[in-house]
Amino acid sequence: MLSAKSLFQEILDNDESFALFCSIAASGESQGGWENARIAALVPEAERDLAPKISRHGADEDKHGRIFSALMKKRGLDPVPVPPETDYTMLLEKNGIGLAHEQLNRDERLTVQDIVTYLSHSRVTEQRASEQMDLLRKHFADHPDIGRAVKQISNDEDNHLAYCHEELLRFAYAGHGRVIQRTLRECALAEIRIYRDVSLAVMAHMGRVLGWSKAKSAVLAAGIHAVYAYERMGGWRRMVSLTTPERRNALGGPATPEPEFA
Template identity: 75%
Template sequence: MISARSLFQEIVDNDNSYRLFCSIAASGEAQGGWENGRIAALLPASLRDLAPKVTRHGADEDKHGRIFQALMRRRGLTPTDVPEETDYTMLLERRGIGLAHDKLRRDEPLTELDVITYLAHSRVTEQRAAEQMAMLKKHFGDHPEVGKAVRMIANDEDNHLAYCHEELLGLARAGHGRTIQRILRECAHAEIAVYRDVSLAVMDHMGRILRWPKAKSAVLAAGIRAMYGYERLIGWRRMVTLRMPERRNALGGPATSAPEFV
């Protein structure tokens, strides 16, 4: 029987699949770090109080990228090129989700709508990240090679998700509720489609590296498509609800360091 645990163990045990996994993860985290850094620099005057939290968000993402790079170095591996079809962040941007990189490269202040778009996009994508890391923490939190990294990143992702909930609720109270809900729905529906496509692409690459039989690849692809069907029908709703998190002011302090991964 194919399980998440056995699948990830197979990926971790093979240098080539592990290298691809870490390279994809490191690239995505680095992009997130850059985006948050630019957003922090371009916040409008009315929302400048968010700058320390957005900066911390970006610092966490940069740290995660360094962690995945360090995991590769420990095996004597170097990063590999990330296949375009597995680039989750880029594919979301192509669908018009989040803030375009062209906008972030300009030295023009963002609008309040831009910040709402950023937070709504982050709320959806951080939901996915928190769920994935919770799964990895459950199965690999005690793994001698990746366990510490998994636990650290999982805690950060929970903080990021809590931060998005809290800030969006504050903006909703300020009168932006309908706009927030509209953008959340748009982001959620786009994200579940991109996540399906990226998952299929990643599994295709892993299957070729690990020489999976066609039957195994077909079962995995069917499972991914079935999950998409569920998310398209009802699962997307978990990505658009807002509730006050137990972790308040989750990004209110300085970013935690990870010297052991530098």
């Protein structure tokens, strides 16, 4: 039976597909780490108290990149080139979601509106990351090779999502509510389209590596399109709601160290 667990197990069991999966994940996490580090360095003076949390967010993303690299190294695998059509983070940036790299490369202070844009973008993408890692945690938390990594990253992503909720609510109470809701909606509708396209591209590459039949590939593609249809019809709204998180001040301390992979 075709399921999320059996699909990922198939990717996990093959060195070439596992290297591709980890390389894509490591690249995205590393890009996220760089973006957060630059944002932390350019935070406007009025929001300097937020800089340590943004830095912590970036440190977590860098840590995740190292974890995925370590998982490859543990199996004696080298990173592989990331196909551009599978690069979720770069495609978001190219489609105007979040803060442009050109802006972050300049040594100019960001505005409060820029910080609201960054947090809104993060609110949407961290929802996706939290859900994906929760799915992996459900099926692979006890896996001898990747279980510790999955649990660590999943916990971090939940912290990131809680942080976005808390900070966006703070800005909403300060009078930015309408801008936040408009930005969240724009980000969510763009993200679900890019996620669909990236998912189709990743599955196409995995299918070639693993020798999937046309029928199996067609079923998986249909499933991806069905998810997009659900999200376009209203599922995207889960990405734009704001509620007080159970985890308060989730990024208020230093990053937790990554597990060791001997």
